[in-house]
Amino acid sequence: MSTISTQLRNFKEPTKDQLIHVFFSIPEMPPVPLKDTEKQGTGDIEKMEINAILSLGAQEVEDSYAGKLHLLPPYLAFSSLDRKSVRFTLPLSTVRRVERLNARAGVYALSLSTWHGMKIIVQLTSLRPTADLFCSLLREALKAELQRGQMKAVKGFVKTCYSEGLVSSSGVSDNEREDGSLITETKDGCPPPETEFHGGLGLQFKFPGDPKKLREASKIKLWTTYLKNHGRNLTLLRYPQCTRLVQVGLPNRLRGEMWETLSGSIYLRYSNPGVYDQLLLDIKGTNSTSFEDIEKDLHRSLPEYAGYQADEGISALRRVLQAYSHRNPEVGYCQAMNILAAAILIYMSEEQTFWLLEVLCDRLLPGYYSPTMHGTLLDQRVFESLVTRCLPMISDHFQAVDVQLSVASLPWFLSLYINSMPMVFAFRIADCFFCMGPKVLFQVGKAILKINGEKLLQIQDDGGFLNLMREYFASLGDSAHPASADPRARAITRFQELLLVSFREFAVISDETILSERRKYRNEIVNSIESFSKRSAVRNLKTLGRFTKEQAGFVYDALYKAMCEVPPPPDVAPPPSLLASNDGNQERAETRIGIPTFQVFLSEILTWARNEKIVINGFQQRIDREVAEHELIDRLFYFWDTSCKGSLSFQDLVSGLDGVMFNDLMENIEWFFNLHDKNKDGYLTKDEVLTLSESFLFIFRHEIGDAYLGAVSKFMTNAFEYGDSLLPQHTGSETGVTGPQGIGHNQPYLNLATFRMVVLVDEVLESFFETDLSASFRLEPVPDLELPPASSGFLGDLWSNIATQDNRKMFNRLSDELGKTIGKHQVIYRPTIGRFTKLEEPTARESLISPPAKTTSGSSPDTAVVSSPSSTLGASSINDNDPSSASVFSPMPHLKAVNAAFMERTPFAIDDAGDDDDDSDLDMVHGEDDDQVMDEVDAFLEAHDSGLTEADKAVAKDLLHAEPVK
């Protein structure tokens, strides 16, 4: 009934390296099969970063910017010091020429020419040897790209981009651009190479919105100029103007390509040619639960758009979603993805959409669509906390009337506002989102709340909140200041006002803010998801047996812990989406574990399924716990696998435990008998009697003294004696001599009644079955692993400073070594039953170093492994498996403090509004010309700092005209 995922526990914070890759949208090395030599070719080349000043050659259209140049083969990337003004990510294969420039002394500069004919000049400002190293690495990386044949791929690839046609077709009319004859020019302009470039459904079914109102022609013209001068698609350089152009809204025809370029999904498409088509071939004829879910939603995705009333649209949507769910079965398909995919397909080809979906699910909206939706929950929590800080009045009011923010905001984030706002507006938010990253969702969300602040303070419940939001979104196209006398102010729409507030007032929310807030709340969210799934797993059990809910919860905890350590192999627990359900979805996906996980599970709750060594080395005493392996454990596994699937579910475990933990003497004997009666015919064979004896020996392997060993050997003697004596009656009237010998090893031999008799003659075994067997299963947390430090000396102090599991292991090893050298190291196996040493031993650990143990330890000065005699018989192989609890993530306390301090410096309160009108005056200054498009954003763009002094700028300017070194 339930699936259990330990995925959330395995989360690792991204490394600095990964964060850089994410920042520059550089895909991880292509997962497509590469030839081994090629892999090495790219993998071997070192990464490097260096301080640099970037200037754009030829036209002096842009300032020079100081920043960092990163060599991340096969990419070259740059970002200005403020990380937002200027940046680029160039595939090395688009770099056609690199020259060292002949400049004044002390200046080390390179000129890079790209595929699109741009000349980029980078002045390496680090020390000379560093710059030399960088150059040589760059040379190697370029060579590797050349060898991979990537250089040739560029030509074919750029043809698939709309911008190529756009720039070349308007190239002729370069001189006429200022005279305003442009509108007609682009209107009739389906650029010539229409068949080659990728485009979306919009080309056929029209794009949403009125092109005139959206001022498409002006936007196209501005973009054409920009793309001409700053590169395009693979080679786009992002200067402040680019962000500004994005903020006024991308033109429909260019939108798909710009989304692809700005989000970086273009690099995925570039480095994975043919992968999408191959996926389509792979999924042909297959089926999965995801496919069924997708099918249900195909006709429910933007149904009002013409393209989705036609078969083309529906089929494209089906293919993209199926291909994605097939490629990423862990995510599969989540409702809301259909809405995103449908929206994107209006502007993008299927292949482009597919790769953008990958970027969305992987990087931009991490964990949003996973089966636990932990990313969604986490970001809702982050949003809530940001609102509490920046808009305290709203937050307080919501708390007072018990309204939950996420009833409204969750769908905003989950579907990028697409099913909340009219599409034309949602797409403009998407423009900014792909350009500026996930922080946009938070900024817009907060701006929505702030703008509606006064009304929000009137609402009384969730319903009121939702209705208010619905009305607001419906009015986004209206004037923000309908009563204003100034016509220019009246012309400002509520949507413009929203963007203004988002980017101007909440600019302080940065990617770093989001990242650190996510870090802060991640644990909370993970814990709540886990306790939720625990509750529902327990609730969904078909039967609890005789357990209480708490006990079943503990079984769950043990299972969960075991799964963290030894994840069930995929063939035992296939991801839900891979379960082909031919029988009409009758079978629900369910988590099932194999033997390796089962062993760990049992070691958590069953004393004899683990080996506990008490290690004493003169500095500390501790208990090392190991998972025991024995045929008996495997036997239990198959015994509980009642449906013969070769795996166990949570229910199987609960039922299995129920079958042994509540038994009385007679039931336990019968249980143990059945456990060893493989063919369930009511008889044990001679072989099975031997196996059963071995099981006894395994269980008693760590017991101290001879009592158990004696009992087992007595049992064997008795069993065969009774067995033989009973045999003649079964074999017939022949006199006894030949009868017993005629029984083979695998013939029915001993029945339950006889077995019971044999057990009951021995007091040790009787007490084992009476209480000890059931009691050896313990549904309570295993006591802590470490004993308090033996002495509080230097090492004792050191001990208290040790936090992590790894450190602890190292410390243990260190002290063991120390102990060995001074001859104080000893290891004692802790008994699992312990009846015949001292009862209730777990609390009294000291007593375990019982006299026999102590004497033996003296005999070997080096390392003494002391254990009960039977331990040699039990196949207790010692492995390095440490079944202790997975280390718990804990954010560094000082980091937290820094974050808190940082956040408190942002005093945005709902009541500091009131300056909106000034902004609006700034907005509308010019008449109806192209530049006017830009006014909308000028007001809320922050100043861009090139990070250079005048002198630096002069040098950079000089370089534009410098000659290459001969």
Add this chain to the structure above:
Amino acid sequence: MADAASGSVDRSVQVKLVLLGEAAVGKSSVVLRFVSNEFQANKEPTIGAAFLTQKCRLEDRVLRYEIWDTAGQERFHSLAPMYYRNAQAAVVVYDVTKATSLEKAKSWVKELQRQANPNIVIALAGNKVDLVQTSAISSGSTPSSESEDEADDATATPGESPSASGGEPASLRQVPREEAQAYATEAGLLFFETSAKTGEGVVEIFTEIAKKIPIEHILASTRGGAGRSGGAGGRAGGAREEVNLEEQQSKKDACNC
């Protein structure tokens, strides 16, 4: 609070109701039938939850249902508590042509009984009975147009050909009425078989819930000035129909306060 007073003056009692159930069993359609008495194929799937309101008249009282229609896909499950907290009523929907959907419904009921408001009134609704009835029986109060039929079958029960509903009605049913009835009785639920398409049984659910809800109790707690008081004040719900639960006829809701 000021709103609490006005809430008791107009004698409308707010009832928070949540719809739960497996994906594509027709939760949204049941609500749409109840709120606007229409049936619509190809509704966008519910993301998170949708919120609708409907006023009903029962005897001399006016009930204002605040309906939270939740997303059905399994992975949205963990969001459900956000919507069912404080709910006074729940409708758990399953699809009579899909046995697994009843299992899911049972697990929802279990969850509600353990996690939700202890006094919650739960109704179990087996939807899509129109698919298992012979065409001779017409029990629907408002038969839908032919054009809608096709679309409904295509989206609601993938994998089953639309023609099957007319030809072999008996084979489509996977959940016998008696079985569900027996379960409902045992678990103390109201039980109905419904069809959002024909309208059969839909209004009855809300009528019976209205009768069973401890209205006095709600009123008392509202007057008590608890945080969640009648907030009908600030809301402009637009012109909505009001359902008169006893006569099953609709009339314009004049008072919108």
